[in-house]
Amino acid sequence: MTIDRFKPIPLHYQITNELRRAIKEGHYRVGDLFPTDKQLMEKYGVSSITVRRAVAALVDEGLLERRPGKGTFVKRETVEETLGKLTGFFEEMKARGYEPSATIIFTGPVEDLAKEIQRVPGLRVFGDAPLYLIEKVQKMNGQPITYLRSYWPFEYGSRLAEEDLEGRGLYELVEEKLGLILERAEQTISAGRAGKKEAGYLQVKTGTPLLIMERVAYAGDRPVELSLNAYRADRYKYRVVLDRNRPRPGSGVIVE
Amino acid sequence: MTIDRFKPIPLHYQITNELRRAIKEGHYRVGDLFPTDKQLMEKYGVSSITVRRAVAALVDEGLLERRPGKGTFVKRETVEETLGKLTGFFEEMKARGYEPSATIIFTGPVEDLAKEIQRVPGLRVFGDAPLYLIEKVQKMNGQPITYLRSYWPFEYGSRLAEEDLEGRGLYELVEEKLGLILERAEQTISAGRAGKKEAGYLQVKTGTPLLIMERVAYAGDRPVELSLNAYRADRYKYRVVLDRNRPRPGSGVIVE
DNA sequence: AAGTGGTCTAGACCACTTA
DNA sequence: AAGTGGTCTAGACCACTTA
Numbered sequence: 361m362t363i364d365r366f367k368p369i370p371l372h373y374q375i376t377n378e379l380r381r382a383i384k385e386g387h388y389r390v391g392d393l394f395p396t397d398k399q400l401m402e403k404y405g406v407s408s409i410t411v412r413r414a415v416a417a418l419v420d421e422g423l424l425e426r427r428p429g430k431g432t433f434v435k436r437e438t439v440e441e442t443l444g445k446l447t448g449f450f451e452e453m454k455a456r457g458y459e460p461s462a463t464i465i466f467t468g469p470v471e472d473l474a475k476e477i478q479r480v481p482g483l484r485v486f487g488d489a490p491l492y493l494i495e496k497v498q499k500m501n502g503q504p505i506t507y508l509r510s511y512w513p514f515e516y517g518s519r520l521a522e523e524d525l526e527g528r529g530l531y532e533l534v535e536e537k538l539g540l541i542l543e544r545a546e547q548t549i550s551a552g553r554a555g556k557k558e559a560g561y562l563q564v565k566t567g568t569p570l571l572i573m574e575r576v577a578y579a580g581d582r583p584v585e586l587s588l589n590a591y592r593a594d595r596y597k598y599r600v601v602l603d604r605n606r607p608r609p610g611s612g613v614i615v616e
Numbered sequence: 617m618t619i620d621r622f623k624p625i626p627l628h629y630q631i632t633n634e635l636r637r638a639i640k641e642g643h644y645r646v647g648d649l650f651p652t653d654k655q656l657m658e659k660y661g662v663s664s665i666t667v668r669r670a671v672a673a674l675v676d677e678g679l680l681e682r683r684p685g686k687g688t689f690v691k692r693e694t695v696e697e698t699l700g701k702l703t704g705f706f707e708e709m710k711a712r713g714y715e716p717s718a719t720i721i722f723t724g725p726v727e728d729l730a731k732e733i734q735r736v737p738g739l740r741v742f743g744d745a746p747l748y749l750i751e752k753v754q755k756m757n758g759q760p761i762t763y764l765r766s767y768w769p770f771e772y773g774s775r776l777a778e779e780d781l782e783g784r785g786l787y788e789l790v791e792e793k794l795g796l797i798l799e800r801a802e803q804t805i806s807a808g809r810a811g812k813k814e815a816g817y818l819q820v821k822t823g824t825p826l827l828i829m830e831r832v833a834y835a836g837d838r839p840v841e842l843s844l845n846a847y848r849a850d851r852y853k854y855r856v857v858l859d860r861n862r863p864r865p866g867s868g869v870i871v872e
Numbered sequence: 873a874a875g876t877g878g879t880c881t882a883g884a885c886c887a888c889t890t891a
Numbered sequence: 892a893a894g895t896g897g898t899c900t901a902g903a904c905c906a907c908t909t910a
Contacts, residue, residue: 368906370879397896407881409665412897428896429888446858545858551807551825551849569807569825593807600856602702602801624887626898653877663900668878684877685907 363404371406375414383423383434394424394432446545446577449498449506450529458500460529465561466495467521469514482574483511485583492517496525497561505595507561510587516540530585531577540584545577549598552590562592569593619660627662631670639679639690650680650688702801702833705754705762706785714756716785721817722751723777725770738830739767741839748773752781753817761851763817766843772796786841796840801833805854808846818848825849 363374388394395403400411415432418424425435453460470476470491477483483491494510494517510530512520516538523533534540552572559566571591576583619630644650651659656667671688674680681691709716726732726747733739739747750766750773766786768776772794779789790796808828815822827847832839 372879396894398894408883408896410880413879415896426896427889429890429894431889431895446860541860543860547856547858549805549827549854549856551827553809553823553825567809567823569809571805571807598805598854600803600805602803604702604797604799628898652875654875664877664902666899669898671877682877683908685875685909687876687908 363406371404372410372413372417375400375404375406375411376417379414379418380421380423383418388434390434390436392434394434396431446531446542448529448531449508450532453500459502461499461502462496462526463499464494464496464525466493467517467525468493469518470511480509480511480586480588482576482586485576485586486511486513490514492521494521494525494530500595503595504562505592507558507590508587510585512585516584534584540579542577542579542584545575547573547575549573551593554590558590562590564592564594571596571598573598619662627660628666628669628673631656631660631662631667632673635670635674636677636679639674644690646690646692648690650690652687702787702798704785704787705764706788709756715758717755717758718752718782719755720750720752720781722749723773723781724749725774726767736765736767736842736844738832738842741832741842742767742769746770748777750777750781750786756851759851760818761848763814763846764843766841768841772840790840796835798833798835798840801831803829803831805829807849810846814846818846820848820850827852827854829854 362378363371365371367374382388394415397408397411397415400406400415401408404411415424415426419426422437423435425433427433447455449462450460470493473483473488473491476491490513492512492514494508494512496508496510497504498506498508511517516534519538520530520533523537525533531542534542550572552570554562554564554566554568554570556566558564558570559568562568562570571593573587573589573591575585575587575589577585577587618634619627621627623630638644653664653667653671656662656671657664660667671680671682675682678693679691681689683689703711705718706716726749729739729744729747732747746769747767748770750764750768752764752766753760754762754764767773772790775794776786776789779793781789787798790798806828808826810818810820810822810824810826812822814820814826815824818824818826827849829843829845829847831841831843831845833841833843
């Protein structure tokens with residue numbers, strides 16, 4: 361459970377993971393003084409540079425903050441930081457202090473896979489495995505924000521459908537009930553207009569411009585969800601920060 | 617010019633900047649073996665850990681790549697990396713191997729600032745300084761992709777307007793002619809539909825959905841450009857990668 | 873066998889903060 | 892004066908690559 365000097369995993373890396381776990385489990389409160397470098401050196405029996413490296417990784421992730429002369433502190437993650445990470449709609453709304461909810465429209469297996477792939481070419485990432493569709497409208501303080509079509513491998517999707525999808529976020533349930541950890545996602549942002557169906561769900565006029573996001577979420581290297589989100593563009597925008605030297609994940613894509 | 621042990625700037629930081637400059641100036645070719653850690657230790661008269669730290673920063677920026685047992689190499693930046701950074705349309709298209717061009721629609725001072733701010737509230741970042749507008753259509757291989765309205769403080773804008781804005785990118789010209797370095801930008805992505813004017817410039821029907829980006833670019837802490845881009849959503853999408861642990865700059869924004 | 877980058881130690885000195 | 896994190900040294904051992 362703790363640090364093993366004979367594992368072929370670098371000590372600084374083992375310590376980073378150990379400390380991250382402790383923070384996430386709530387062993388330290390936000391704003392608390394974190395153990396000093398010296399205490400960590402003694403606790404793990406390693407040198408100062410190894411501790412520094414382990415702690416630096418968590419500073420980078422936004423979990424800790426160092427103040428020279430004062431100490432290391434557990435940081436309150438800013439809304440910015442929370443949202444730059446891979447999060448679901450429910451987490452995102454809660455982080456902003458809004459009340460998320462959802463209305464289920466449909467849950468069930470995808471009957472005609474070939475036809476569905478024609479409409480949503482991105483579904484190819486799943487190969488020819490059977491799929492399960494969860495379709496819902498997500499709301500903020502009772503106002504519809506986005507119409508979501510979320511495709512999962514059949515087993516995952518059908519198990520999710522048994523849960524409280526109107527009161528809880530998909531991604532929370534995935535972790536809690538399926539034990540999957542979504543590590544990474546790729547997201548494409550585009551624009552479209554509301555058809556009759558979308559217009560009804562989102563309470564806008566037909567033809568209203570919508571912000572369209574297609575997201576593929578991965579657990580390890582395996583794709584586990586493809587979702588299509590249609591956001592009301594009058595209520596939701598997407599923000600990106602760009603840096604001259606540091607490569608960032610956002611970029612335009614030419615549609616061939 | 618080189619490293620100064622008596623400056624209050626950390627050695628690793630001085631070395632990082634020195635090496636970055638050398639790479640950018642083309643002292644090493646892509647794929648070339650970069651000096652080994654040992655050579656750098658001797659050259660700068662510092663210890664291994666200081667060299668490692670300096671080199672690690674450039675690995676992080678995507679300029680170098682380390683292969684244990686082999687050496688450090690100058691990396692060809694991938695299209696992904698180039699585009700995650702703050703780049704203009706011309707650089708972006710060139711990085712993808714397309715031929716960018718532009719048609720100027722209008723250049724001139726903003727006459728009625730108060731009125732313009734009412735239409736584009738983002739312009740408030742400039743306070744009440746006089747502004748200059750550059751309006752153009754940007755093309756890829758001759759095809760219109762985006763209609764751009766780019767606002768600059770008067771002096772910068774008027775100087776840019778004297779340059780070859782149809783054959784070169786704004787951001788290149790800014791660096792070359794104005795000596796400004798754009799370090800950071802904040803960008804908001806939304807959806808809209810083509811009015812008569814946009815429809816004409818982009819050769820689409822009125823009402824076609826467009827991807828709308830509003831960007832504020834900064835040199836140091838000073839905002840120097842606010843641009844409004846309307847992209848043809850059938851030809852251009854925006855892509856973002858999200859990570860579970862690492863905060864990334866992309867995030868949704870609720871419109872109040 | 874010699875060279876590479878990756879990890880790690882045990883310590884030093886520094887500026888800064890707190891008491 | 893004692894404690895904090897930030898920087899840096901001089902070296903060791905490791906796995907891996909190349910010859």
